[in-house]
Amino acid sequence: MTLTAPSARTAEHLGRGPLSRDEMARTVARDIPRGSYVNLGIGQPTKVADYLDLGSGVVLHTENGMLGMGPQAHGDEIDPDLTNAGKIPVTELPGASYFHHADSFAMMRGGHLDVCVLGAFQVSGRGDLANWHTGEPGAIPAVGGAMDLAIGAKSVYVMMSLFTRDGAAKLVPACTYPLTGVACVDRVYTEQATFLIRPDGVVVLETFGTTVADLAARLEVPVRRLEDAAGA
Amino acid sequence: MTLTAPSARTAEHLGRGPLSRDEMARTVARDIPRGSYVNLGIGQPTKVADYLDLGSGVVLHTENGMLGMGPQAHGDEIDPDLTNAGKIPVTELPGASYFHHADSFAMMRGGHLDVCVLGAFQVSGRGDLANWHTGEPGAIPAVGGAMDLAIGAKSVYVMMSLFTRDGAAKLVPACTYPLTGVACVDRVYTEQATFLIRPDGVVVLETFGTTVADLAARLEVPVRRLEDAAGA
Amino acid sequence: MTAVAATPAEAVAGIRDGSTVLIGGFGMAGMPVELIDALIEQGAGDLTVVSNNAGNGDTGLAALLAAGRVRKMICSFPRQSDSYVFDGLYRAGKIELELVPQGTLAERMRAAGAGIGAFYCPTSAGTPLAEGKETRVIDGREYVLEYPLRGDVALIRAHIGDRMGNLVYRKTARNFGPVMATAAALTVVQVSRVVEVGALDPENVVTPGIYVDRLVEVGPAHAAQQEAS
Amino acid sequence: MTAVAATPAEAVAGIRDGSTVLIGGFGMAGMPVELIDALIEQGAGDLTVVSNNAGNGDTGLAALLAAGRVRKMICSFPRQSDSYVFDGLYRAGKIELELVPQGTLAERMRAAGAGIGAFYCPTSAGTPLAEGKETRVIDGREYVLEYPLRGDVALIRAHIGDRMGNLVYRKTARNFGPVMATAAALTVVQVSRVVEVGALDPENVVTPGIYVDRLVEVGPAHAAQQEAS
Numbered sequence: 025m026t027l028t029a030p031s032a033r034t035a036e037h038l039g040r041g042p043l044s045r046d047e048m049a050r051t052v053a054r055d056i057p058r059g060s061y062v063n064l065g066i067g068q069p070t071k072v073a074d075y076l077d078l079g080s081g082v083v084l085h086t087e088n089g090m091l092g093m094g095p096q097a098h099g100d101e102i103d104p105d106l107t108n109a110g111k112i113p114v115t116e117l118p119g120a121s122y123f124h125h126a127d128s129f130a131m132m133r134g135g136h137l138d139v140c141v142l143g144a145f146q147v148s149g150r151g152d153l154a155n156w157h158t159g160e161p162g163a164i165p166a167v168g169g170a171m172d173l174a175i176g177a178k179s180v181y182v183m184m185s186l187f188t189r190d191g192a193a194k195l196v197p198a199c200t201y202p203l204t205g206v207a208c209v210d211r212v213y214t215e216q217a218t219f220l221i222r223p224d225g226v227v228v229l230e231t232f233g234t235t236v237a238d239l240a241a242r243l244e245v246p247v248r249r250l251e252d253a254a255g256a
Numbered sequence: 257m258t259l260t261a262p263s264a265r266t267a268e269h270l271g272r273g274p275l276s277r278d279e280m281a282r283t284v285a286r287d288i289p290r291g292s293y294v295n296l297g298i299g300q301p302t303k304v305a306d307y308l309d310l311g312s313g314v315v316l317h318t319e320n321g322m323l324g325m326g327p328q329a330h331g332d333e334i335d336p337d338l339t340n341a342g343k344i345p346v347t348e349l350p351g352a353s354y355f356h357h358a359d360s361f362a363m364m365r366g367g368h369l370d371v372c373v374l375g376a377f378q379v380s381g382r383g384d385l386a387n388w389h390t391g392e393p394g395a396i397p398a399v400g401g402a403m404d405l406a407i408g409a410k411s412v413y414v415m416m417s418l419f420t421r422d423g424a425a426k427l428v429p430a431c432t433y434p435l436t437g438v439a440c441v442d443r444v445y446t447e448q449a450t451f452l453i454r455p456d457g458v459v460v461l462e463t464f465g466t467t468v469a470d471l472a473a474r475l476e477v478p479v480r481r482l483e484d485a486a487g488a
Numbered sequence: 489m490t491a492v493a494a495t496p497a498e499a500v501a502g503i504r505d506g507s508t509v510l511i512g513g514f515g516m517a518g519m520p521v522e523l524i525d526a527l528i529e530q531g532a533g534d535l536t537v538v539s540n541n542a543g544n545g546d547t548g549l550a551a552l553l554a555a556g557r558v559r560k561m562i563c564s565f566p567r568q569s570d571s572y573v574f575d576g577l578y579r580a581g582k583i584e585l586e587l588v589p590q591g592t593l594a595e596r597m598r599a600a601g602a603g604i605g606a607f608y609c610p611t612s613a614g615t616p617l618a619e620g621k622e623t624r625v626i627d628g629r630e631y632v633l634e635y636p637l638r639g640d641v642a643l644i645r646a647h648i649g650d651r652m653g654n655l656v657y658r659k660t661a662r663n664f665g666p667v668m669a670t671a672a673a674l675t676v677v678q679v680s681r682v683v684e685v686g687a688l689d690p691e692n693v694v695t696p697g698i699y700v701d702r703l704v705e706v707g708p709a710h711a712a713q714q715e716a717s
Numbered sequence: 718m719t720a721v722a723a724t725p726a727e728a729v730a731g732i733r734d735g736s737t738v739l740i741g742g743f744g745m746a747g748m749p750v751e752l753i754d755a756l757i758e759q760g761a762g763d764l765t766v767v768s769n770n771a772g773n774g775d776t777g778l779a780a781l782l783a784a785g786r787v788r789k790m791i792c793s794f795p796r797q798s799d800s801y802v803f804d805g806l807y808r809a810g811k812i813e814l815e816l817v818p819q820g821t822l823a824e825r826m827r828a829a830g831a832g833i834g835a836f837y838c839p840t841s842a843g844t845p846l847a848e849g850k851e852t853r854v855i856d857g858r859e860y861v862l863e864y865p866l867r868g869d870v871a872l873i874r875a876h877i878g879d880r881m882g883n884l885v886y887r888k889t890a891r892n893f894g895p896v897m898a899t900a901a902a903l904t905v906v907q908v909s910r911v912v913e914v915g916a917l918d919p920e921n922v923v924t925p926g927i928y929v930d931r932l933v934e935v936g937p938a939h940a941a942q943q944e945a946s
Contacts, residue, residue, distance in 0.1 A: 656920065
């Protein structure tokens, strides 16, 4: 994770619009070091796999008991006994291993995964994560492995849109949705900017089609430029 | 364990002397039901294996990670990677399995073994076991898996001589040696008698070359005949 | 000692009303469909079911739910695209739900099988799922006290079993099977094939036979498995 | 990511004075003798060693003890017929001993690897080994609160490892290896053979490569193993 040396400056990419979903996935993939053990949450984070060079030593973990997960299976490759956490048929890469659920979550909870990438409803300025329950009455709650990943991985990256369809910010001073984990998020990748969650506050790593000043005006949580933040 | 129906009477085998060590081992083996999973402690209990019909479905567990342990290995059979808890080379029977230490002791602690057979310095009338430490100053203590077995197996059988060389009883009202486990022993096999440790007290199942009355006179812990004890 | 049952019906005989039943599988992978069908036929009701999900489509666990046999679900992820049977029961107030994070669900069953009285778990600390639970800060981190989760019965699917009950699984269908097998008073396993004792390599046994009470052969679950076996 | 070291010396490079070192093996089965020899050569001292026994004869762990590098032993069974090196140091007051029941030793390391903050264990309740420890009665049974046991380094022996660090073991030499591999910040493994990625069946991997930092091939430990491998 040497990408963000304390001396670096926030990069404002202004000659373009916000990132597409594929570009977001590629941005996350770029920041995952070679040789990392990585868990990609269900939904949008799954797309990060398309931009990881699995041949270069990144190994994917799936909570349902496997390291060395390959791409989605198609046609004759489909095996109902081989799925990812989203129950989608996947493939096996050389060097894979299978293990049972208690061992799989011991691996997660024990801090052995280098990175996990999760979706979110909200992230707070101190890294609280809300991604499992909208809290709406009548909604059927489901948590799966989200809480285990949130507290277990060495680095927790969130991928989300920065604002809801109604224009409300999802990077907030304090989450209003039920929490998944407390102070667990390290980075937030959005279409408009990538944020680092540091003990001393939120720092903008780069922006896409907007400026730090503009983001600061639209967010209630204070954000700073990299060059204005203390070394982390 | 239907051997000791509540209506049965204590058997006093008077036309003979006390049991030899081999006869004790055979007596213990006789009381282990077919199909049991059994752990034999190091030392004297190991001899019980010689009298078990492993072909009849008794499966031996060794704490160092194996079910389906066979007899001691000799000559070319010896493999330094295959030993029992006493570090003695053993063999593998068909249907064996290997597992690591956390799994092996989970099996023990979780109550999955039907019977374990242990040696002892002392057993109390309520089934407290002392078999790991004499408490002598200067002695180097070693506990191994004794405490795990004592509290884990469904039935704990002790094999020991009834008296020390100095003539002190080893079945006592309360142990004076440091405890291995509390209220964990179910049966005590000695050369002079077999005892059942019941919630309501010690019951003599059978005697060898002595009488219940004689034993009662020599022991400080109260013992009763089977026919005088309440049904257990 | 493991008994090899002739039929799934024989394998599930004697399961009583009010039992807590651990049911293997992650979605349909590893779900013991034949045993569940036999349980529906057998008739036990008022069940508490522990399983990662709350049924998919109309088969397996979903069919047991649809038959009205389940009083309470303990699971991590009930809501799925095809969990309409559970969803309907839940919205109608006809089923209780205890939601447990997936790793805590597995670890609570492991604790039951391993004789652990309770454990301090970091998962869910500071979230609504920790409400009402005892917590403790250890080395500066907050943990939630979690208790063992035991089954009266476990119904699981493995790949191959020998007559002593030693089991191997297949790919991610392994999931909860090995843990549930340790956590129930009666463990019932369906396998694609029963083989003779000695046919499995002792180094590769995943569930030792000590954990398996009843074993029944049901044939392969699907075509891909048939080829691989 | 697993690094394949050319020599045991390279594999143990950087181990610091004062480290807690988990050393695999049950007696000599599974003991990483070549790594221990390299550690003696490397020179780190003031070590706390966690291992089931406290050395046998004059090789392996016994040699490390004899070299005066160990301040404290945490083990379950130091006293053996051939533990004279430890016995001498202990009687001379030159080494500390923390005695832990064998299953608790394994489970404390498992807890360290599995992110469990502490656990209630029935083993040792009511005995001198529970003195000074917190206890709690759960469902009528007394349990002792036990804390995780972490290593700065684990030195273990496995049978075969692939270049990604996936390991298989051999018979009862498996013992503490898989648990220790999860419980240390730096896990160093000696194997009889290093094989290419893909050579091990994913169903049969016992320790996934995620737990292995350094791997070194040392050849078979003894003749019987040579034949079987």
